[in-house]
Amino acid sequence: MRIATWNVNSLRARLARVEEWISYAQPDILCLQETKVAETAFPSLAFAALGYESVAWGQGQWNGVAILSRVGVTDVVVGFGDQSTDRGEARLLWATCGGVRVASVYVPNGRMVGSEHFEAKLRWLDGLRRQLVGSCDPASPLVIAGDFNVAPDDRDVWDATKLHGATHVSEPERLALRELQDWGLVDAFRLHHEEARLYSWWDYRAGDFHQHRGLRIDLVLVTSSLADVSSYTLIDRFARKGKLPSDHAPVLVDFEYQP
């Protein structure tokens, strides 16, 4: 089973590239973020033509998450699953695909460390942790994939000195990520790559991509039953090249797991 995640920075602007990527990467499950499209305008037919069912949550314009699957989609939960009429920003979507509980996440950016947006980011991560504690089993196959907007450690940062204490690398958000992982999640990419300077996001400006100035903030976190059968992982930098790319590259992980 191949599970992938990609912050596409507008699905409407990126649809052709996403279709192309699916066709050659052949993920079984693909989590998308920053789709910036409402459910009513979600291009389900385009993905159905490639053999994928899809579920989406979006308000248009900003945020937006989706899960595509060619191994089934059931038990969809939108957001934190509470009963409030205002479901909040479209940043979290759950589904069960081929026996794996899957979450597509778009963690709030946080803007400036110490700002109200940053505090909201920490609360959001804690809300996700509490949802895991309350309604998920760490012994079951589960994956949380998406744009976490946190670089787990300094290997994931192009210049840790320059960015020290800044958003994406500050200790409070790294701690929030570790507390999430302490529930029973492993960073699948790190099972196969210990080395530094492997990134998933590069700022559009200043030629950052070509200068290798990036961050690894797109993560695939998995429970031990999946980690134990994880065989391969790749950040597809090829998909960040060329005309009008997303500013994120897709990340994929393979598992010796039969749906």
Added chain:
DNA sequence: ATGGTCGCGCAGCGA
């Protein structure tokens, strides 16, 4: 040379 680009949607904000 201390900025630099996108996407949204039509000014300027967010990332």
